[in-house]
Amino acid sequence: MSTPRTKRTRAALLTAVMLACGLAAPQPAHAAGATLTVNVGQPFRPVTHVASGGLYGLAENSRPADSTLLPIKVNSLTQPAPGVGQRPNGQPPGGDSLLVAPQATRTGAGQFIRMPDIYPDFPYRWVSWDDWLAKVTTMVNARLQATSVTNVIGWELWNEPDYTWNTAAAGAFNDGWVRTFRAVRALDTLTPIVGPSTAVYNRSWMQSFLTRARDTGTLPDVICWHELQDPVRIAADVADYRNLEASLGISPRRISINEYAAPAEVDVPGRVASYVAKLERAGVESAHRAFWYEYGTMNGLVTGNDQPTGTWWLYKWYGDMAGDMVTTTPGTQTGLDGFASYDGTRRIVNVVFGNEAGANTVNLTGLGALGSSVRVTLLSTPSSGRFTAVSAPTTVSTTTRTVSNGQLSVSVPNMSATSAYQLVVEPASGVPAYQQRYEAENASAFRAQRLTATSASGGGYVGRIDNSGTPRTDSYVDFVVNVPAARAYTMTIGYANGTGATATQGLAYNGGAWATVSYPPTAAWGQFGATVSTSVSLRAGYNVIRLAKGSPYFAGGTGYAELDYIQLT
Numbered sequence: 001m002s003t004p005r006t007k008r009t010r011a012a013l014l015t016a017v018m019l020a021c022g023l024a025a026p027q028p029a030h031a032a033g034a035t036l037t038v039n040v041g042q043p044f045r046p047v048t049h050v051a052s053g054g055l056y057g058l059a060e061n062s063r064p065a066d067s068t069l070l071p072i073k074v075n076s077l078t079q080p081a082p083g084v085g086q087r088p089n090g091q092p093p094g095g096d097s098l099l100v101a102p103q104a105t106r107t108g109a110g111q112f113i114r115m116p117d118i119y120p121d122f123p124y125r126w127v128s129w130d131d132w133l134a135k136v137t138t139m140v141n142a143r144l145q146a147t148s149v150t151n152v153i154g155w156e157l158w159n160e161p162d163y164t165w166n167t168a169a170a171g172a173f174n175d176g177w178v179r180t181f182r183a184v185r186a187l188d189t190l191t192p193i194v195g196p197s198t199a200v201y202n203r204s205w206m207q208s209f210l211t212r213a214r215d216t217g218t219l220p221d222v223i224c225w226h227e228l229q230d231p232v233r234i235a236a237d238v239a240d241y242r243n244l245e246a247s248l249g250i251s252p253r254r255i256s257i258n259e260y261a262a263p264a265e266v267d268v269p270g271r272v273a274s275y276v277a278k279l280e281r282a283g284v285e286s287a288h289r290a291f292w293y294e295y296g297t298m299n300g301l302v303t304g305n306d307q308p309t310g311t312w313w314l315y316k317w318y319g320d321m322a323g324d325m326v327t328t329t330p331g332t333q334t335g336l337d338g339f340a341s342y343d344g345t346r347r348i349v350n351v352v353f354g355n356e357a358g359a360n361t362v363n364l365t366g367l368g369a370l371g372s373s374v375r376v377t378l379l380s381t382p383s384s385g386r387f388t389a390v391s392a393p394t395t396v397s398t399t400t401r402t403v404s405n406g407q408l409s410v411s412v413p414n415m416s417a418t419s420a421y422q423l424v425v426e427p428a429s430g431v432p433a434y435q436q437r438y439e440a441e442n443a444s445a446f447r448a449q450r451l452t453a454t455s456a457s458g459g460g461y462v463g464r465i466d467n468s469g470t471p472r473t474d475s476y477v478d479f480v481v482n483v484p485a486a487r488a489y490t491m492t493i494g495y496a497n498g499t500g501a502t503a504t505q506g507l508a509y510n511g512g513a514w515a516t517v518s519y520p521p522t523a524a525w526g527q528f529g530a531t532v533s534t535s536v537s538l539r540a541g542y543n544v545i546r547l548a549k550g551s552p553y554f555a556g557g558t559g560y561a562e563l564d565y566i567q568l569t
Contacts (some may be wrong), residue, residue, distance in 0.1 A: 003516045007066075008257060009335055010418075011447065013543045015427075016062075017508025019199060025279040029042040029500065030553075033359070034330075034331050034335050034336035034356050034360045034362070035313065035331045035334050035336070035360065035361045035362075035363055035386065036283040036328060036330055036331070036338050036351075036353055036360070036362050037133045037328065037329040037330075037350065037362075037363045037364075037365070038326065038328050038338075038340045038351055038362060038364045038365070039327040039328075039329070039365050039366050040325060040326050040340070040342050040349055040364060040365065040366035040367055040425035040451065041326075041365065041368075041406070042326055042327040043323075043325065043326050043342065044281075044324070044325055044327055045280070045283070045324065045325050045423065045526060046323075046324055046325070046439065046441040046442055046450060046458070046460050047321045047323060047324060047325055047442045048075060048285060048441075048442065048450075049072075049073040049074075049075045049115050049318060049319060049321070050075060050276075050279055050285065050286060050287055051075070051260070051275065051276040051279045051280065051286075051289075051318070052072050052073050052074050052075045052315055052318055052319065053074060053075045053076045053077055053109075053258070053286050053287055053288035053289065054074070054077055054078075054288050054289045054291070054299045054301075054348060055077075055078045055259050055288045055290055055291040055297050055299065056077075056078070056079060056080065056094075056095045056291040056295060056299070057074065057077045057079075057098070057259060057288070057289070057291075057298045057299060058077060058079065058087065058095060058097065058100040058103055058104060058298075059095050059128065059295040060094060060095070060099050060100060060387055061463075062103050062109050062298060063295070063296030063297075063351065064296055064298050064301075064302045064306050064494050066103065066106055066307065066542075067306070067541075068108040068298070068301070068302045068306050068312070068545075069103075069109075069142040069298065070107055070108075070480055070541075070542035071316050071542065072301070072312070072315040072316055072318065072319040072367065073108070073318070073319075073336045073480055074104075074107050074108065074109040074298075075109065075110075075111070075286050075287075075444075076102060076109055076110040076111065076153060076286045076288070077100075077110070077111045077112070077258075077288065077357040078111070078112045078114050078156060078258045078259075078288050078456075078541050079087065079094075079095050079096070079097035079100055079104075079111050079112070079113060079114065079180050080093070080094075080095045080096060080097060080113075080114055080118075080432065081113055081114060081116075081117050081118045081139045082096055082097060082098045082113070082138075082139050082142035082146075083096070083113050083138065083139065083142065083145060083151065083237060084096045084097075084117050084118065085117070085118050085119055086117035086118075086119065086122065087119040087120050087121075088122065088291060088295070089292075089293065089294070091294070091295055093120070094295045095142075095295055095356065096144050096191070097111050097113045097152070098146045098149060098500075101146070101149040101151055101152075103148070103224065104151050104345070105149075105151050105511075106379035106544060107480070107544070108443075108478040108480050108512060108544055109151065109153050109174065109444070110152070110153035110230060110286075110383075110444070110446065111151055111152050111153060112152075112153060112154040112155075112156045112194050112222075112256070112258060113135065113139070113143065113152060113155055113156060114156045114159055115135075115139055115155060115156060115157055115158070116137050116158050116159050116164070116481070117159070117263075118138075118139060118413065120474070120561070121302070122164070123163065123164040124159075124164050124166075126166040126169045126170050128568065129179070129316065130168065131435045132170075132180070133179075133183050133297050134440055135429065136164050136180060136184060137183070137187065138184045138504075140184055140187040140188050140481075141187065142305050143188070143191075144187070144188065145312045145470070146475065147471055147552070148178070149551070149552075149554040150446065150463035150472075150474045150476070150507055150551060150552060151190060151446065152191060152471075152472070153191075153446070154191065154192040154221065154222055155188070155191055155192070155193050156193070156194040156195065156197055156224065156466070157177065157180045157181060157184065157193060157195050157197075157220075158173075158177070158180070158195065158196070158197060160197060160198060160199040160226070161173045161177075161196055161197070161198060161301070162198045162199050162200065162202065162205060162472060163199045168248070169307040169318075169336070171185050173196075173209075174208060174209055174212040174213075175212075176461070177195065177209070177212070177213065177218060178213070178216045178218045179288075179567040181193060181213075181218040182218065184515050185263075188472070190470070190472040190473055191472050192220075192221035192222055193221050193222070194220055194221070194222040194224050194258075195220040195222075195223075195224055196209050196220070196223075196224070196225070196258065197224045197225065197226070197258065198225045198226065199225075199228065200225065200226065200228070200229075200332065200401065201227070201233070201237040201239055201240070201241065202223045203244060206225075206241065206244060207244055207248070210244065210245070210248055210250060211248060211341060214248060214249070214250055216365075219554045220253065220254050220453045221253065222253060222254045222255070222285070223241065223245075223253040223255050223256070224255070224256045224257070224258050225237070225257065225278075226257065226258070226259040226260070226290070226568075227257050227259075227261075227275075228259060228260065228261065228262045228290060228411070229262055230373070231260075231274045231275040231277075231278045231279075231337075231553075232333045233270075234257070234275075234278040234279060234282050235281065235282050235333075236279060236281040238255060238283065238284065239282075239531075240352065241255070249412050252324075252419070255282075255284045255285055256284060256285055256286045256287065256288075257279060257284055257286075257287040257288070258286070258287070258288040259288060259290040259291075260275050260279065260288065260289065260290060261275055261290050262287060263290075263292045266289055266290055266292060266299060266311075266312055267299060267300045267309065267310075267383065267384075267385055267386050267421030268383045269310055269313070269314045269354055269381050269382070269383055269418070269419055270313070270354030270355045270356070270383065270416065270417050270419050270420050271313060271354070271355055271418070272311060272314055272354075273338055273339070273352055273353055273354035273355055273420045273421070274355040274408070274475070275287075275329075276314075276318065276339050277328060277337045277338050277339040278337065279335075280325055281327075281328070281339075284461075287299075288341075289529075290430075293386060294386075296549060297386065298312075299565045300385075300386035301315060302390070303386070303387055303389050305340040306385075307389035307391075308389060308390055308391075308494070309384050309386055309387075309388065309389065309390055309394040310381045310382045310383055310384035310385075310388075310390045310419075310420075310487075311383075311384075311534075312390070313381035313390060313392075313420075314352060314354075314381055314420040315392045315401060316448050317350065317352045317379075317420075317422045317471070318339075318352060318517070318566070319565050321341035321343075321350050322341065322343040322345075322346075322348075322351060322435060322438070322439070322442055323341055323342050323343035323344050323439065323442070323458060323480055324341060324342055324344075324458070324459075325340070325341050325347065325394055326340050326341060326342050326349075326366075328340050328351075335355060335356045336353065336355060336356035336360050337352075337353065337354075337355055337433055338351055338353025338354065338362075338421075339351075339353075340352070341353055343435075344369070344458060345428055345435075345436075345437045345457075345458070346423065346426075347369055347370050347426060347431060348425075348426045348431055348434055349364065349370070349423075349424070349426070350422070350423075350424055351364075351422065351423040351424075351425075351522070352420060352421070352422050352423075353421050353423070354417070354418075354419060354420040354421055355417060356415055357415055357416060357417040358414070358415055358416055359411065359412065359414065359415070360411075360412050360415055361410065361411055361412065362409075362410045363407070363408075363409050363410075363411060363425055364407065364408045364409075364410070364425065365406060365407050365496065366406055367406045367407065367408055367425065368406040368429050370401075370403060370426065371403070371427050371428070371429070372403050373400060373401075373402060373403070373427070374400070374401055374402075374403055374408065374425050374426060374427060374428055375398065375399075375400055375401075375424075375425070375426050375427070375428050375567075376397075376398070376399050376400070376408075376410060376423065376424070376425050377395070377397075377398045377422075377423070377424045378396040378397045378398075378410070378412065378421065378422070378423055378495040379393040379394065379395055379396060379421065379422040379424075380392070380394045380419050380420070380422075381393045381419060381420050381421075381422075382394075382398050382416070382418070382419050382423050383416075383418035383419060393422070396412075396421075400428050408425065410423060421544050430543070431559075433484065434482065434483060434484050435459070435482065435483055435567050436567055436569055437565055437566075437567045438479045438481055438565060438566050438567070438568075439458045439460060439461040439463060439565050440477055440563040440564055440565055440566075441459050441460035441462060442480075443462070443477050443478055443480075444477065444478040444479075444480075445462045445465075445477050445481045446474070446475060446476050446477070446478070447465075447466075447467050447473055447475040447476075448462050448463065448464050448466075448476070448477060449462065449463055449464040449473060450462055450476045451463045451464075451562075453526045453528060455526075455527050455528045455529060456494075456526075456528045456557075456564050457494055457528070457564050457565045458565070461496075461562055461563060461564045461565075462477050462562065462563045463525070463562040463563075464491075464550045465477065465505070465547075465548075465560065465561065465562070466549060466554030466560060467549060468472075468548075468549050468550025468551075468554075469550055469556060470550075471552060471565050473550070474549070474550035474552075475485050475548070475549040476546050476547065476548035476549065477546070477547050477548075477551065477552055477563055478544055478545070478546050479544070479545045479546075479566055480542060480543075480544055481538070481542070481544075481545060481566075481568060482543075483538050483540065483541070483568060484540065485540050486538065487537070487538070488535050488536070488540045489536055489537075489538055489568040489569065490533055490534075490535060490537075490568070490569050491534055491535070491536045491545070491566055491567070491568055492531050492532070492533045492566065492567040492569070493517065493519075493531060493532050493533070493534075493563065493564075493565070493566050493567075494528055494529075494530070494531050494563070494564030494565045494566075495519050495522070495528070495530060495531070495532065495561050495562060495563055495564060496522050496524070496525055496526060496527055496528050496530065496561070496562045496564070497519045497520065497521050497530075497559065497560065497561045497562070498521070498522065498523075498524045498525035498527075498562055499521060499559045500521050501521055501559055502518050502519065502520050502521065502558075502559065503518070503519045503521075503557065503558060503559030503560055503561045504516050504517065504519070504557045504558045504559065505517050505519070505548055505549055505557040505561060506546070506547070506548040506549075506551055506554040506556075506557060507534065507536075507545070507546070507547055507548075507549050508545075508546050508548070508551070508554070509536055509538065509543055509545045509546065510538075510539070510543055510544060511544075514551075514553065514554045516534060516557075517534060517547065517558075518532065519532060519561040520532070525562060526541065526562070530566045534538070536568075538568075545566065547563060547566075
């Protein structure tokens with residue numbers, strides 16, 4: 001991380017650690033004839049773009065540009081601490097979480113703050129406990145004074161303690177965790193705490209950590225570790241963690257994999273498709289592309305002058321997903337894999353896949369709602385590296401096919417194992433020219449909860465949008481929308497309000513002035529069908545629309561309302 005030489009040493013040590021723990025997996029064998037099965041009728045979670053995150057994804061001065069971030073629907077970020085000293089790969093310190101917060105907010109992304117990045121060296125060079133606790137106080141106070149910053153979703157207390165913690169100088173990490181946790185909580189009782197953020201998942205290491213944290217009342221709110229070598233480990237690691245958690249009597253924690261993919265993988269779309277597929281299926285809340293090279297490029301998704309690379313197009317396809325993630329089943333775990341969504345409003349199936357060479361097959365089931373005749377479009381994006389721009393994906397084919405018993409088999413010839421592919425299936429009669437309905441459960445929800453209800457559009461909604469008055473607890477929902485023309489749109493909001501009285505929320509878009517939306521009472525919480533409408537003047541292309549109980553520069557809403565969807569017409 002801190003210099004190219006250190007980075008190579010770190011990668012070599014990481015491999016040695018994995019071998020010692022029995023975690024290293026064989027490289028995939030790429031051979032034609034593989035099959036990926038997509039069950040469109042089996043949704044398993046709403047689309048939240050889980051893996052569209054980045055470690056040190058943003059740099060100061062809006063690098064990369066908003067225009068490159070909005071289409072990929074950045075879920076969340078891990079950014080360095082306020083007053084960052086870290087010099088990754090010999091670069092000047094950058095990416096200060098409080099300085100990049102306005103851009104993260106403009107693009108709908110939350111942030112973990114990585115506290116040890118206050119130090120300049122990697123591995124971190126320990127000074128003393130007095131030094132560290134003084135730095136903790138300085139960082140937390142800086143965040144508390146940043147009263148316009150609401151997108152901080154966690155304090156990451158340390159990074160890769162299984163590699164970077166200096167036990168000889170600082171004592172046992174588990175004791176250090178308790179001490180640091182209590183120091184943060186003495187100043188900030190509200191912001192979630194993230195950890196232990198190990199370089200690899202190791203059951204015995206995690207068991208020791210969790211036991212000590214449980215017994216001292218210092219359990220992290222978000223459990224975190226890194227998956228930097230092979231995506232095949234992800235499912236087993238998450239399952240093992242869940243079993244360990246239950247065996248220790250610990251209530252389920254949210255899981256973040258806030259570094260994924262090795263240096264040789266992170267810019268290879270085919271390989272990344274396998275990571276994203278396995279992260280989605282594992283049920284993690286967030287996952288961040290690992291940082292190996294330059295600031296300001298979202299970890300190689302764009303060139304230094306904000307042009308998309310081949311891998312950016314994979315994340316653009318991911319960002320286009322709406323509705324529900326649906327089940328994908330690879331023939332093997334080491335080769336062809338992918339992830340898929342179904343947007344029931346527009347009746348669009350979106351499959352992204354790769355990590356295999358030659359002629360392979362995608363089998364789709366559960367297509368009955370699309371009718372008997374469908375349009376099938378196949379695109380590809382190459383492994384261009386992080387310096388070569390790719391202006392657009394390549395259209396491989398566009399065909400009209402017949403669906404039989406809700407099933408369709410699509411042959412994909414001449415695949416490259418390093419490229420990624422997108423398969424879009426939609427009714428041959430056509431779909432709306434642009435997405436008009438945006439489900440709340442697909443949006444970025446801050447200090448609110450995604451819930452389910454049979455009466456909700458798409459089966460999901462966002463509730464418990466309850467908090468206002470402090471930038472650490474303000475509740476709001478950010479919708480990233482894409483419209484064809486600059487003009488006024490009628491925005492219809494599906495909602496529920498069980499208070500018995502009219503409730504209000506704030507409405508703002510693209511950082512503009514606040515307006516008030518009023519929600520008359522409805523029959524009950526979680527029962528939908530009621531709507532209200534207002535007008536919004538949007539620019540052509542991407543816009544961020546916020547509905548808030550609380551937010552900076554907004555006095556706060558009255559009462560409470562749950563959000564089902566917004567629709568722009």
